[in-house]
Structures are given as C-alpha cells and as structure tokens.
Amino acid sequence: MDKIEFKGKSNMDFRNLYVSDIGEKVKPQEEVIIYDNIPGRSDTPIERTGKYNGYTRTITLYDKDGNVNFDDWLTGEGNLKISREPGGFYKASVYDDYKIVQVRGLNTRYIEVPFKIQPFFRLDVGENAIVLEENSLTLYNEYSIPAKPLIKLKGEGNLSFWIGNNYIQVYDVIDHAFIDSELGVCYSEYDKKEKKIEGLFPVLKKGENTIKRINCNIEIKPRWCRLW
Numbered sequence: 001m002d003k004i005e006f007k008g009k010s011n012m013d014f015r016n017l018y019v020s021d022i023g024e025k026v027k028p029q030e031e032v033i034i035y036d037n038i039p040g041r042s043d044t045p046i047e048r049t050g051k052y053n054g055y056t057r058t059i060t061l062y063d064k065d066g067n068v069n070f071d072d073w074l075t076g077e078g079n080l081k082i083s084r085e086p087g088g089f090y091k092a093s094v095y096d097d098y099k100i101v102q103v104r105g106l107n108t109r110y111i112e113v114p115f116k117i118q119p120f121f122r123l124d125v126g127e128n129a130i131v132l133e134e135n136s137l138t139l140y141n142e143y144s145i146p147a148k149p150l151i152k153l154k155g156e157g158n159l160s161f162w163i164g165n166n167y168i169q170v171y172d173v174i175d176h177a178f179i180d181s182e183l184g185v186c187y188s189e190y191d192k193k194e195k196k197i198e199g200l201f202p203v204l205k206k207g208e209n210t211i212k213r214i215n216c217n218i219e220i221k222p223r224w225c226r227l228w
Contacts, residue, residue, distance in 0.1 A: 004059060006092070006115075007078030016064035020110060022082055023059045027228045028052040028119035052119035052227070057092075059113050066107030074098060074113055079122075087125075088225075091118040119227075120145055126224030136212040139204060143226045147204040148181035150223065155216035162212040168199035173216075182223065 002019035004011055011017045033047040059082075080092035092115045099112040126147065130139070141147055153159045154176045160169040170177045175190040181201040187194050204222055211218065 001083075003083040005079075005081040006073065006094075007076065009073055011061060014068045014070065017068050017070070018062040018064065019059065019083075020062040021058075021060040022084060023057040023115070025085075025228065026055045026057070026117075028055065054116060054118045057115050057117045059115060061111040061113065063109045063111060066102075066109045070111075074111075080115060080117070085121070088121050088123045090115075090121060092116060120225035121228055123224040123226070126222045129219045129221050132211060132213055132218040132220070136210055138208050138210045139220075139222055140208055141204045141206050141222070141224065143224060144206055145225050145227055146206070147223050147225060149179075149202060149204055150182070150221040151179040151202065152219040153177045153179070153216045154219075157215075159216035160214045161216060161218060162210075162214070163202040164205075164209055166200050166202055168197065168202060171196040171198070 002022050004019055004022070011019055029052065031049045031051045031053060033049065074094050076095075077091070077093040079089040081089045094113060094115055096114050096116075098114065101110040101112065103109060129152075130137070153161070153170060153173065155173060156175070157173060158169055158171050159173050159177065160167065162168070168179070170179065170186055173195065174188065177186060177188045177195050179186045179197065179201065181203060184201055185194060186197040204224075211220065
C-alpha cells in the first residue's frame, strides 16, 4: 500500500484515507541557452546553465468515508516523502486548489492534489549533521548535483575555514553562526542577526570536498541530492 508524508504528517494519520495514485515522476530538465544565427558559424552553440526546472506532480488520494478534513495538511510548503521512493524526500508546495471527485451515490471521493515539486530528490542521510573531530575532513559527493550545505560554526569573534579552495570568514560571531548555502544567508540564533561573510557560499561539488577549520568548531549537514 502506497503512503505519502507531507509536512511531517502521513495520509495514514487520517481515518480511511489512502493513496490511489502517486503521480508521475519526472526527470527535471536543465535550462539551456541556445545561440542561433551567429555570423560566421555553421553550428548552434548551447550553453548549460546548471539550473533545473521543477514540475507539478498530481497525487490522488482516496477518501473512503468522504469526510476527512485535510485543509491544514494539504497547503503550504514542506517535505514530501513517497513510500515507493525510500531514503529521501522532495521539497514541495501546494497552493493551487486540489480537485475533489465525488463518487456518484456514495460518500467516497477522490482528491487530486497538485504538488509543485522542486527539482531534486534529497537524501535523508544528507540531513544528518557531521562533526569535524579533526582539523580537516573530506566529504565525497557521489552525485552530479552540487550540494548546498547547512554549516554551523561554533566559537567567538571572526571565524574562518576552508572548503576546497574557497576561504570563508564570518565576522563578529557570538557563540555560533549558521551558513545556509541554499538560502544564501549567514545568521546567528544567539543574537538574531545576519552576519557578514567573506568568501563564496560553500557548495560540495561532485567528488572530494575537503573542509579545513582554522579557529572554530564545525558541524555540517551536506544536504546530498540527486537529479531524480
């Protein structure tokens, strides 16, 4: 029996609510730039952007009794887990109205939910924090998609470290600071302030990525993801 989980709640948390159709899994397409009609060239150059498009995946639920109230569940943004795709999740959102199909003569109904799927399948293992117990650590990204980690620095003052050839320094830290490469922000929960950062927001490219700390303790959630 198929099951979905969205925003930490499953269809199994509702009485007699089942998954009728998990929808179509789509391989995200990379955005490319095509240069046509370049004078003096007979070919058509194509530039890969590294950006991928999301898609809509309509999942159909079967409400046997026809009385489940899931308005608070099936709206907003959250992690979507599908039982047929174990080991990870999608970032998804529901903002368009879902479609309800009533079965004639019965209370039974089907609910078609249009989930807006962000392009990558995110691995559960990539959500686990890794602590640097030595001065350096090498993480291996086995996927083609660069991971955008969440990094926690612990210390006081101006804290610095390396990821590959990228030198990063965060200024005026009190107790700790977070670097969220996915959101492109550096902040602290201690003083609720955004922090000044020097260097590029770190990514974990395909292959080996060596992290070297200079004057701080580091925890990192790699956020491994694959194309589909």
